[in-house]
Amino acid sequence: MNSTARSESVSAGSGTKTAIRDAAVKLFDAKGFEQTSLREVADAVGITKASLYYHYPSKLDLLVAIINPIIEHMRAVTEDIKTVPFGPEGVRTILQRYIRGMLRNRDAGALCVRDTVAILNAMADRYPDLFEFGRQLGDWLAGPDPSPEQKLRASAALHVLEVALLSSEVAPEANEALIETTLLDAATCVLTACGTR
Amino acid sequence: MNSTARSESVSAGSGTKTAIRDAAVKLFDAKGFEQTSLREVADAVGITKASLYYHYPSKLDLLVAIINPIIEHMRAVTEDIKTVPFGPEGVRTILQRYIRGMLRNRDAGALCVRDTVAILNAMADRYPDLFEFGRQLGDWLAGPDPSPEQKLRASAALHVLEVALLSSEVAPEANEALIETTLLDAATCVLTACGTR
């Protein structure tokens, strides 16, 4: 346990730096981004606030380091919808890519959902098009020249997939395959108006 | 326009007091509860911070005045599930009551969804059982002795209904009847696994 940089988990980097990130994720998720002070994060790691600033130049940079995977995934899916043709199998392809990316970054995603306003406003300067990603995806899902009902269904389908981020709380026994299958089925069902009406 | 207490809108009360509430709803929704200062609210109304404290004894009391209708509605539905028998028509009854209450208080509801963590933590002391309402409703919807898939579907169904709170943004042309019908159909569809799988 001596020498330099032994990896302690899957996503180890420089040691203290990833310890800061992990502690911040936990605290941001529990208390919210703005309501969590860097002193609390530093205390959880066992260092001081000044040392934290050595690894991350600002509180915003710490947040970006956490949710960057989510942003890049949203950007990638938003790019995909420009090439994938709209239709039943195209929709399923997009929805599958979307939910898999969220399952891959579950903790950071849960943070975004439960603290939407604060995070969106904090990132607005650095990522001005972040808000557009969700809207563009919704527009594509609603199809060409959509009715109000289709718009509602598209938005509802995306909200169904967001349950994946809360799945460890809702159904801890479910594995990723079951979550993906169930929510993907539910979302396509929402989109295609297959109800009992 | 002289004398005392002329009602200016549907929910008029003492004049300044409701003006504060309305300004606060708008600002809390745009910036988040904790990130909005009482100085900003006071400025929007055209009074000072000290005058605001004459009408509301604390920032938390202002928040409670805004989202109290939502809380009471959640409490009422949570009471309903103890008497309504579980089954297809019972589920539809509960879901309908749930979505109608959210449509009735759309602005306050949107605030709760987009600023969940901050609001939940702020209200935790005064309303300790607030978090339980959503969980109990999810448990009832999942049915007796639910499988992981049923738990996921119940949670997803509730998330579908939450789209009602964002409907003025997603589909401004849709009236309340269309919103209710569409989302109610989508939610029951999510629950009953009627997909194309």
Added chain:
DNA sequence: GTCTATATACCGATAGAC
């Protein structure tokens, strides 16, 4: 790379005049 100490700013809330 981690520390102590501090600069600067804003917050919620209160006191008291009018």
Added chain:
DNA sequence: GTCTATCGGTATATAGAC
């Protein structure tokens, strides 16, 4: 009922020793 002025607390971020 609205105001000015202020208290006490905490926040982000920085300076500089080690």
